[in-house]
Amino acid sequence: MPSTTTLSHTPAGPRRGFGVRLGLSACACLCLTAAVGLLGTRTALAQPLPVPSAGLPGYIAGMKEVPDPGLDYRVLFDLQSAPAAGPDPRLQSVARYLNSLAEYGVPPQRRHLVVLVHAAATPLVLDNAAYGAAAHAVGHANPNAALIARMRSAGVQFRVCGQALLARHLTPAQLLPGVQMDLWALSTLVNLQLQGYAHIDE
Numbered sequence: 707m708p709s710t711t712t713l714s715h716t717p718a719g720p721r722r723g724f725g726v727r728l729g730l731s732a733c734a735c736l737c738l739t740a741a742v743g744l745l746g747t748r749t750a751l752a753q754p755l756p757v758p759s760a761g762l763p764g765y766i767a768g769m770k771e772v773p774d775p776g777l778d779y780r781v782l783f784d785l786q787s788a789p790a791a792g793p794d795p796r797l798q799s800v801a802r803y804l805n806s807l808a809e810y811g812v813p814p815q816r817r818h819l820v821v822l823v824h825a826a827a828t829p830l831v832l833d834n835a836a837y838g839a840a841a842h843a844v845g846h847a848n849p850n851a852a853l854i855a856r857m858r859s860a861g862v863q864f865r866v867c868g869q870a871l872l873a874r875h876l877t878p879a880q881l882l883p884g885v886q887m888d889l890w891a892l893s894t895l896v897n898l899q900l901q902g903y904a905h906i907d908e
Contacts, residue, residue: 751775751811756860757853760801762809775811780818782903784895788826793849796908797821797830801857814861820898821857824867824891828874830854831866836880851882858884867891 755762773779783800800821807817823831829840830850837848854864866881869890878887888894899905 753808753811753813755805755808757801757805757856759853759856760798760805762805763802773807773810773812775813775816777812778816778818779807779812780898780901780903781820782895782898782905783819783821784891784905784907785821785823785827785830786825786891787908789830789850793853794830797850797853797857799908800862801853804857804860804862817861818903819861820863820865820903822865822867822888822891822894822898823885824870828866828870828876831864831882831885832876833880833882836876840874848882854882855884865894867894 781803783796785796800819804817804819829837829848831854832840832848834847834851838844838846858864864882864885865888866885867890868887871877871887881887895905
């Protein structure tokens with residue numbers, strides 16, 4: 707009589723290692739999807755930098771109080787102390803702030819930046835000839851002229867105190883192109899703050 711061989715089958719237990727790996731993989735995919743979603747949102751909101759040479763503020767993970775695309779930014783930068791010998795760092799700071807608004811999605815129509823120049827800061831907005839005379843360096847060009855032109859093309863207004871020009875025996879013809887002469891700094895400061903501009907004393 708032929709012998710009969712019985713094959714036994716033991717059900718395999720759950721593949722716990724595989725399940726853990728699958729769970730981790732799914733979690734990683736979800737995290738990656740979320741990260742890509744956030745990145746996509748940031749990219750969609752960001753505007754081109756108006757003044758690329760000025761750069762951006764440094765990024766710090768977890769930072770709060772960033773520019774809000776839903777707000778209307780009315781900011782008055784008040785420059786009254788003497789300018790630096792070379793390119794003025796205060797103008798670089800204003801340009802960097804403008805870039806930060808663009809980077810976080812604030813559209814151009816919500817950016818209302820005004821730079822008011824008066825008192826000892828007046829030479830900042832003079833043309834090359836007048837700047838050289840004011841700096842007692844005839845032939846020395848205004849090192850801020852190119853940056854001011856770029857900022858103006860991006861919508862930043864430059865104002866100068868008319869009384870500061872009178873005190874220095876200067877005329878509007880000696881200003882850089884596009885710089886607006888106001889009656890005096892006091893009227894500009896009061897009017898713009900009554901219009902809702904935040905005053906930043908530089």
